[in-house]
Amino acid sequence: MAVYVYAIVAGSHPASLDGLTGVGDPPEKLDTLSEADLTAIISPVPEGLRARRRDVMAHQTVLQRLMADGTVLPLRFGMVASEPQEIREALTERADFYRERLHTLAGCAEYLLKAAFDEDLMLRQILQDSPEAQRLNEESRRSGDPDVKVRLGELVAGELRERGDSAAARVLEVLRPLARETKENEPHGNDFVSVSFLVEDARQEEFVTAESRLAEEWGESYQFRLHGPLPPYSFV
Secondary structure, three states, rough: OEHHHHHHHOOOOOOOOOOOOOOOOOOOOOEEEEEEOOEEEEEOOOOOOOHHHHHHHHHHHHHHHHHOOOOEEOOOOOOOOOOOOHHHHHHHHOHHHHHHHHOOOOOOOEEEEEEOHHHHHEEEEEEEEHHHHHHHHHHHHHOOOOOHHHHHHHHHHHHHHHHHHHHHHHHHHHHHHHEEEEEOOOOOOOOOEEEEEEHHHHHHHHHHHHHHHHHHHHHHHHEEEEEEEEEEEEOO
């Protein structure tokens, strides 16, 4: 029988599931499976499981309840084992790794920071700051020469990369000392930085304040999005 896995906790974790249900419609009943002084939170796999909002929220609710009672190794939505024995074997074979991660994650939550440029504001700023960009922009508007437009585009793209790299370095310089661990992710779209921070509970207010000051420091040309506290998915 296939098994849906929500999380792994230490054997000493209360793993209280009263009043909780799992994914599926109707919701599946939650259960535990223990091995090597570790416990996996599981349920049957519902038929036709997809990332529906109801199911994603059910998964998240289980993790939040577990986090309120102790340290959790959260698994991402959709993690399925072919049978219970597969979970038992994983808990046994990787017990040392799971215990090390539980120790590292104790008293922490994840914060995910993404930041992007406001393209229109940044373009205007580049045109103000760069005499060469001003010259190419004026020449392009006057002549309509496509080669000039290409050169202007390359110059602006280079400026954006340079400013993005500098801003990302500044983010890490300020926030990395406030985190137990960091994980740099690949930015997408207009984002110039995407970083996950593992932050101790006692430093969360300090971390959020430091991030807010960074956003204020750079002003409206930059758009910061801080998500958290989250289950520490990136550090399992």
